[in-house]
Amino acid sequence: MSDQPSRRDLARQxxxxxxxxxxxSMAVEDVGDGEAVxxxxxxxxxxGDPSTGVIHGGAVSALMDTCGGTAVMAHPAGPxxxxxxxxxxxxxxxxxxxxxxxxRAVCYHVTRSVAFVRAVAHDGDPEDPVATATGAFTLxxxxx
Amino acid sequence: MSRRPPExxxxxxxxxxxxxxxxxxxxxxxxxxxxxFERHGDELTSVLGYxxxxxxxxxxxxxxxxxxxxxxxxxxxxxxxWQMIWEEIESGALDPAxxxxxxxxxxxxxxxxxxxxxxxxxxxxxxxxxxxxxxxxRYASVHVEAWQDNRTRPFAQGxxxxxxxxxxx
Numbered sequence: 621m622s623d624q625p626s627r628r629d630l631a632r633q634x635x636x637x638x639x640x641x642x643x644x645s646m647a648v649e650d651v652g653d654g655e656a657v658x659x660x661x662x663x664x665x666x667x668g669d670p671s672t673g674v675i676h677g678g679a680v681s682a683l684m685d686t687c688g689g690t691a692v693m694a695h696p697a698g699p700x701x702x703x704x705x706x707x708x709x710x711x712x713x714x715x716x717x718x719x720x721x722x723x724r725a726v727c728y729h730v731t732r733s734v735a736f737v738r739a740v741a742h743d744g745d746p747e748d749p750v751a752t753a754t755g756a757f758t759l760x761x762x763x764x
Numbered sequence: 765m766s767r768r769p770p771e772x773x774x775x776x777x778x779x780x781x782x783x784x785x786x787x788x789x790x791x792x793x794x795x796x797x798x799x800x801f802e803r804h805g806d807e808l809t810s811v812l813g814y815x816x817x818x819x820x821x822x823x824x825x826x827x828x829x830x831x832x833x834x835x836x837x838x839x840x841x842x843x844x845x846w847q848m849i850w851e852e853i854e855s856g857a858l859d860p861a862x863x864x865x866x867x868x869x870x871x872x873x874x875x876x877x878x879x880x881x882x883x884x885x886x887x888x889x890x891x892x893x894x895x896x897x898x899x900x901x902r903y904a905s906v907h908v909e910a911w912q913d914n915r916t917r918p919f920a921q922g923x924x925x926x927x928x929x930x931x932x933x
Contacts, residue, residue, distance in 0.1 A: 639822060664792060665793065679830075682834060
């Protein structure tokens with residue numbers, strides 16, 4: 621996946637400049653054909669349950685949504701823009717307090733106007749996910 | 765046969781507002797996003813106060829889809845938690861004055877949440893109202909709609925399933 625540093629650098633530059641992604645300190649770890657890996661460090665202000673220190677599901681959603689959009693933009697079909705149409709998130713378990721969350725999204729199918737995405741988020745062990753997501757994204761700029 | 769006089773308005777408001785504060789004030793992520801809650805009787809409206817860090821796409825500019833997702837989920841969760849404690853607050857079983865984020869009853873947990881993005885979120889305040897469609901002993905289903913300028917033109921809607929806390933759990 622790492623054989624295209626230029627694309628990864630471009631995605632990194634683009635994503636990491638978005639205000640909300642900066643606010644959550646999201647980082648692009650890797651970008652491949654229709655695929656993206658992003659991480660988000662643990663921070664006190666993302667906590668949703670102060671009695672346990674577990675981060676809010678909404679922060680995990682934001683990471684998965686961004687990662688999904690990045691995977692769509694990285695699809696070989698070459699879309700020029702995308703937006704989320706719908707996103708379903710399943711929460712498997714609470715993310716471990718203190719640990720960064722990493723999401724991997726795959727854009728597994730595109731038509732001329734829709735992209736279909738799956739994503740998994742974990743906090744260290746990809747085999748023990750925190751959450752999974754499926755989504756449909758709009759797609760524009762595809763030549764038919 | 766003497767009927768109890770109605771409670772003074774300040775007493776009622778103070779009790780309910782204190783309970784609502786205890787429910788939401790301790791959540792750092794709610795503060796980070798700048799979500800507040802307006803109460804009319806038992807009806808809650810969630811308000812997402814606009815600030816620059818909520819922007820996803822600076823070119824449009826538009827609210828980040830993840831912000832919208834988090835806002836809807838928070839609105840749904842707080843509505844569910846609010847309905848959970850309302851009876852106990854009103855009956856006096858739970859004293860809002862003694863409620864702190866640490867002594868709050870356990871909140872429901874999100875099982876899944878689906879967001880429908882209907883329109884671009886504009887760079888201004890957003891509002892949401894949630895409706896608990898079913899609340900059983902173990903599971904609840906909540907629907908939520910968010911709007912900005914016109915209540916009848918929502919920019920996003922969502923449905924979530926929640927796991928209710930076990931009594932004393």
